[in-house]
Amino acid sequence: MTSSSTPTNPGALVVPPGSALNPMVALATSVHASPRVYALLLGAGVSMGAGIKTGWGVVEDLVRRAAVADDPGSDTAGEDAAQDPQAWWDAHETGPLGYSALLAALGKTPAARQALLSGYFDADPDDADDKRPGASHRAIAELVRRGSIGVIITTNFDRLTERALEEAGITPQIIHRPEDYASAAPLQHRAVTVIKVHGDYLDYESLNTDEELSTYPGEQADFLDRVFDEYGLIICGWSADWDRALVRAISGIRSRRYPMFWSQYGTAGAEARSLAARHNAAVITGATADEFFPDLVRRLDALDKLAEVPPTREMAVAQLKRSLADPVRRIELHDLVTQATDLVISRATPDNYPLHGDVFEQNATGYRRDADTLLHLLAAGAFHDDGTYDALWVRTVQGLVRLRQTLPASHNGDLESLRHYPALLAAWTMGVAAVAAGREEFVGTILTRPVFKSPLRQETEEAAIFLNSWDVLPKNSLDRFCVPGPQQKWKYPASHYLRQETTEVLRSIEPDDAAVAAAYDRFEFLASLFACDSAAPRRRGMPWPGQYLFEDRWGEDDHGLFAEISADADLRARLAPVFRNITIDEALTQLADWRRRYHNDF
Template identity: 55%
Template sequence: MASDDATGPVAIPAGGLIEPPMAMALNVHSSPGVYALLLGAGISIASGVKTGWGVVQDIVGKVAAVRDPDSPDARAEAIADPEKWWEANTNEPLGYSALLAAAAPKPASRQAMLAEYFEPEEGQDDSKGPTAAHRAIAQLVKRGSIRVILTTNFDRLTERALQEVGISPQVVSRPEQIKGMKPLAHSQATVIKLHGDYADLEQRNTVDELETYPDELQQLLERVLDEYGLIVCGWSADWDQALVRTVEGTRSRRYPMFWSQYGRFSDAAQNLTTQHKAVVIDGKNADELFTDLARRIEALDHMTTAPITRDVAVVQLKRALPDPVRRIELFDLVDHATTQIIARSTRENRPVSAAPSDRADIYGSSIRGYRADSDTLLHLLANGVFHDDGTHETLWLRSVERLTRIRSTFTSGSFDGALEALRHYPALLAAWTMGVTAVIARREEFVATIMAQPTWTTLWNRTEAQPPAVYLNPTSVLQGDLSSVMPPPEGKKWIFPQSRFLRKETREPLQVIEPDDTAYQAACTRFEFLASMIAMDHPTERRRFPWVGEFLSDEHWEYDTSIANTIKSELTSDWPLLRAGAFGGDIERAQAAHERLTQWRAQNPQFRW
């Protein structure tokens, strides 16, 4: 149903049909930036930070303890009723300003006294830090869902969470700041601290101080309540009389109110929700409320956002790569591209069996399909590995690990061995692209990692875990006839077809980082050689088989400057692959692997030309 006013219809969630958290997510997603948050003390409970009143109680207790050191009950009695104790001993009403002026009259001493309540303890950065709720709110602000945050809290947890995601909020904690503030609609984030900041003497804390607001603050608050929808969380409405009256007297004509309640529902809160016909979300604490809201809005984003193009994805990767704040964005880019490949690698799309008459067509179609599906990921991996300094290696390796699992389940019924092995083709493309890129970027220690992780067990032998140097060997993955996708010249036959094909398939993703064809071919040759050496180091002799490819040709072995002799001369204890853990870090094992590879080539002249 809908209610109409002069501004147009206002959507009212249908009771029973849509659950309150769903209604809130739908409204916030459809109207980004028009909902303000009203946050009370409940949002900061999980952080270990005291409320403003809790700080007053504790300081009054300390004053009582030092005033009457011989009385063991002095502190407890003062904390039980701070206002009564203060007035009885000072003949003055208790106020935050008066309390701090008496307990810590100088700015430096005041800052030191307050820091223990609001700042992390030395060596414990995780203490008194933003909660899951604060961080979820920061993500909502970052995506533009929330722009205005009202809070009764003195702490700076909201500001810190926003800064963690690269947002410097406009903070208003004193009335005189309002006149010079940027318009709310023009600020990415505005935090209005209704009761002040913990380091500010102009805080409002006691019953008398909370009775009224300065005129400038009152007008700003009324404007927000009139122009924005409101999401209330962690506010009991028990003590803040000025805020209660303002919420009572100002009702948004445009957007509904959502009120999250966890625990006791006070009479004041009950009256406000009834008056405003608020949608009540009961039984969720602040962390649950805001992380759930962020998750639901993200799901709606995925439904409404058009897939980004390959080139746009690469641009986003280059922007996110050096920025630690955007690490989640970087993860999502690579992981989403990987997920798309996996989603399309079903038996229906990529058959594992075929009639003899259809086998060649299906094999060629599957290879072309896998390559097309992998295109965006290969460009992301090439650019990511090339520009990375090693910080994100686990992210690149995760893509290979996930792609490897495509071949980690049994297929029902009969299957063709070559088509079944082809399920590892996306993982091979990813590993090959990363390996050649690592050679081009002169980060060959990463080659050692790529060829060692992740391990995989075959469908028929779950006890023997194989490294990528073995199970991603191109001759194992590309077992079928490649002539349908790479026809040789008439009357000719390809030598090293898998090697030639992989170089062709990954040339375009690596074009930007290595435009010179000769240099690209040299990088492929070197990667094949290194991968083959690692394969020849396998502890099981029957698993020692090189990545049979163009690196085996005479030109790469028969001259002093050939790749074979160059790598042999590099084998010292400081060799990058040894430092990265290949060959167990043992120079003698590396030399033995090189010798095995040399002997294998001599014993198999059919693989030379």
């Protein structure tokens, strides 16, 4: 690797260990600010969760097998030896017991040692969960896929990291033989390079014994020296107890360009503590590899969202339409709508929308402005969807409903009710869009599934009740600014205001103003039927007062909206399953009776 391959990033973030911040914060921000500047160093602990034994686990099992072979007549020899491997070793061999010493004693040649080890790394073909990539391997593959990591150094013989990369559609460059180092492509030219410093378990040349692990061939040593000099290091699952050559390679780097982070689950040994202190490493404790790497991915994803420039309204709608047509992009669709919803929720604070003073018009205008992109997404979604994403649309309204979950100690009643205006705008926009698309049954979905329990009342209400424009947009407050002219008032100001504030949104799906007006009337009529059906005692039988009640729209006898809906057998059949407390005929009767009694009073 030439000097031109050195990663350069002037924005690399170095947070010294000992900072009051959680070291995971320093790690995530460093990796996010400096993609492909850090290399991973993985030890046996990374594969434990996938059923691969650690070096000591292999020692215990090999001692058990050796004890059985040594005393085949005993039924307990193997288990007794595994309980105290050191005692068994002391009774049969000289020198300290260790992974390297045991392998050297049992396998006199590399081929023999390879045969001994293969059973610890080959998956059982009859067990779908045996020795498969685990959570740590999949998260590592995600770090590579997202462009955060480009070099992985591992002491492990298993192939789980490579398999996880391949399952993620990534073809790694793998270096696992001494001759590979000279012929390897420059690291910056490959998506990821996996350096298996001890070889692969199927290699006869894999390094196992203490003697083999004490030095590296010249080209391998030089290659690792360059990597450790040019890259920051994230260590996980490696104890530093056995790998003398690797410890020496890391120790030899006196001036690190980028910091070292070391994740340790258990108690660190003397060698690890010394190495971490030498390089002023930020030590992260208490997390397994299966916890550490997924946590790092989550933190990077969160930083991505923070750095993302929100798409323009037009771009967001175009993205939504593409996602609606492609089932594979359902998560992208969910994230797009959720991001727009979260923006509205994050803005809807008492600081931005006071609950005191003469600010009703100001607050209403602000809520509508904040919700603009979301409303365009919901209009397009409800119009073009075939019901596949109904749960997402309901969840969106429910999320906005929660803006009134708590009741401020001191507030103006009309301003407090207005906190449901974003939810009303969302339900109204989707309901009208669905009517325009001929999906009137969706109106029942969006007005019966979202629920709200007011801190002031015990009963739980459906959206057809608590989002009634009569409550959310009180007439007295609207009459102060939503007027047709001096000394004049609208008959149904909330209906007029909602149409005024959403016409531009709905024109994006239906450019014919007459068709939009008809959809408004039909939606308000249907919303009123569902309000009549509600079991909630408050406002029971109270329709959504609106322009559909005017004579020229309501009609008489065999013409007009009332007669049209009453006679539409197909519509009634689609709406019937939504009604739970009364029939459609009873709801129609209640609505007609209310109009006869109260329409002239508004």
